[in-house]
Amino acid sequence: MSKGLVFLLVLLVALVALLIVRITSQEGPTIQLQGQVKGLGQSTPIEFEVRDARHSIKMAELEVRQGERVFAVPVTLAAQQKASSSWWRFWAKRPEGKAKYQARAGRKEIPGLQEGRATLHIVTTNDSWGRFFRGGRSELFLDLPVRFTPPQVQVLSFPHYVNQGGAELVVFKVSPGTTQSGVRVGDTFFPSWPVKDSMPETRLCLFAYSYNVDPATPARIVARDDAGNETVSNFVYRVFPKKFHTDTIDLKDDFMGRVVPAIMSQTPELQDEGSLLKNFLLINGQLRATDARELVAFGQKTADHFLWTVPFIRLPAKTEASFADYRTYTYNGTVVDHQTHLGFDLAGVEQMPVGAANDGVVAFAGFFGIFGNAVVIDHGCGLQSLYGHMSSIAVKEGDQVKRGQVIGRSGATGLAGGDHIHFTILLDGIPINPVEWWDPHWIHDRIEAKLAPYR
Numbered sequence: 001m002s003k004g005l006v007f008l009l010v011l012l013v014a015l016v017a018l019l020i021v022r023i024t025s026q027e028g029p030t031i032q033l034q035g036q037v038k039g040l041g042q043s044t045p046i047e048f049e050v051r052d053a054r055h056s057i058k059m060a061e062l063e064v065r066q067g068e069r070v071f072a073v074p075v076t077l078a079a080q081q082k083a084s085s086s087w088w089r090f091w092a093k094r095p096e097g098k099a100k101y102q103a104r105a106g107r108k109e110i111p112g113l114q115e116g117r118a119t120l121h122i123v124t125t126n127d128s129w130g131r132f133f134r135g136g137r138s139e140l141f142l143d144l145p146v147r148f149t150p151p152q153v154q155v156l157s158f159p160h161y162v163n164q165g166g167a168e169l170v171v172f173k174v175s176p177g178t179t180q181s182g183v184r185v186g187d188t189f190f191p192s193w194p195v196k197d198s199m200p201e202t203r204l205c206l207f208a209y210s211y212n213v214d215p216a217t218p219a220r221i222v223a224r225d226d227a228g229n230e231t232v233s234n235f236v237y238r239v240f241p242k243k244f245h246t247d248t249i250d251l252k253d254d255f256m257g258r259v260v261p262a263i264m265s266q267t268p269e270l271q272d273e274g275s276l277l278k279n280f281l282l283i284n285g286q287l288r289a290t291d292a293r294e295l296v297a298f299g300q301k302t303a304d305h306f307l308w309t310v311p312f313i314r315l316p317a318k319t320e321a322s323f324a325d326y327r328t329y330t331y332n333g334t335v336v337d338h339q340t341h342l343g344f345d346l347a348g349v350e351q352m353p354v355g356a357a358n359d360g361v362v363a364f365a366g367f368f369g370i371f372g373n374a375v376v377i378d379h380g381c382g383l384q385s386l387y388g389h390m391s392s393i394a395v396k397e398g399d400q401v402k403r404g405q406v407i408g409r410s411g412a413t414g415l416a417g418g419d420h421i422h423f424t425i426l427l428d429g430i431p432i433n434p435v436e437w438w439d440p441h442w443i444h445d446r447i448e449a450k451l452a453p454y455r
C-alpha cells in the first residue's frame with residue numbers, strides 16, 4: 001500500500017468515527033421555565049425558554065399528564081434565534097440557538113383535567129445530527145397542584161369611607177393557598193398585609209383614591225392563588241369627592257436664578273435647554289414626574305407590619321400651601337405651566353428642627369430632585385412620610401427613628417421659594433392627604449377600631 005492510500009484510509013476512518021459520534025449524540029438543549037409556575041388553574045400561562053450552545057432549536061412540545069391520561073397542549077413560538085450554521089468555523093464564537101415558547105394550560109384548554117396533582121412535561125429537540133439525525137433531545141418534568149376554585153374573600157371591617165385624595169383601611173380574610181391579595185382602584189393595586197404573624201390569612205389593606213382619580217372609579221378586593229386563579233370581590237364603601245385649592249405662582253428671574261442652577265448641577269441627566277425659564281419648566285415637569293416614579297420605588301421598601309401606634313405629628317409651623325393645590329405658573333403675565341402640589345408646605349423659624357412624624361425606618365436620605373435634600377421614612381404596610389427642602393439631614397438610610405426625633409432642619413433646597421418643609425404622607429409611593437394622619441379621631445375610627453379585634 002502506498003503512503004497516500006494509508007493516509008486516505010486513516011482520514012476515512014476518522015471521518016466515520018466523527019460521524020458516529022455526532023449521530024449517536026444524545027445531547028439536547030436546556031429548558032428553563034420563565035416566571036413562577038406553582039400550579040395549574042383555570043388557564044395558567046406557561047412560558048419557557050430553550051437554549052443550545054451549538055445548534056438551533058427544532059421544536060418544543062408540551063403535555064400535561066394526570067394518572068394514565070396524557071393531554072397535549074399547543075405551544076406558540078414567541079421568539080427565536082438560530083445558531084450559526086457555519087459549524088466548521090470551530091475557532092469562532094458562534095451565536096447560540098434560542099427559542100421562547102408560550103402556552104396556556106388549565107381547565108379551559110384541557111376539559112378533562114381534574115383537581116389534585118398533574119405533571120407538566122416539556123420535550124424539545126435541536127437540529128443537530130444526534131440520535132440518527134432526529135436531533136438531540138431533552139425533557140423537563142414538573143409536578144404541580146391543580147386547583148380550579150378561586151380564592152374566597154370575606155370582608156370583616158366596616159364602614160369604609162374614603163375622602164378623595166385620602167386613604168381608608170379594609171380588613172378581609174382570604175382562603176388558604178392565596179398568594180396575593182389587595183385592593184384595586186382603577187389601574188392601581190394596593191397590596192394587603194397580615195393583621196399579625198399568627199393570622200396570615202386575615203389581611204389589612206390600606207387603599208387610596210388619589211386626588212386625580214375619578215370618585216366613580218370602582219374599588220375591588222382582588223385575590224390570586226398559586227395556580228393563577230383570581231377572585232374579584234365587591235365591598236361596601238363610599239367615596240367623598242373633594243374640591244382642592246387653586247393657586248397662581250408668578251415666576252421671577254431671581255427665584256429661578258437661585259433654584260434652577262442648583263438643581264441642574266445635582267441632576268446630570270437633565271439636558272440644559274439654554275434658558276432659565278425652559279430649564280425651570282423641565283424641572284417642574286419632567287423632573288417632578290421622575291421623582292414621582294422614584295417615590296413609587298421607595299414605596300416597595302416597606303415593612304410587612306405597622307411600625308407606629310399613635311397619630312402622626314404635624315410640625316408646629318404655618319401652612320403655606322396645602323395638599324393637591326392646583327397651581328398655575330405665570331411668567332411676565334403669560335401662563336407657562338400647571339402642576340399639582342402634593343403635600344403641605346410648613347414654614348416656621350429658619351432652619352427649624354424637623355421631627356419624624358411617627359416611628360419608622362429611614363427609606364431614603366439625600367438629594368432628591370425637586371424636593372432638594374429630603375428624607376423618606378417608612379412606617380410599614382406601604383405607608384411612608386416625606387420631608388423636603390431640608391438644609392441639613394441628621395439621619396441615614398436604614399436608621400430606626402422615633403416619633404418626634406429630629407431628622408434634620410428646614411431649608412430652601414430644591415424647588416423652594418423660602419425656608420420651609422414640604423411634608424406629605426405616601427401610600428405605596430402615591431401622595432395622600434396628611435390631614436387624615438394628623439387627626440386622632442380619623443386614626444381611631446378608620447384604623448385603630450378596625451384592627452382592635454386582632455391586637
Ligand SMILES: [Zn+2]
Nearest residue numbers: 343344345422
Ligand atoms: Zn411643597
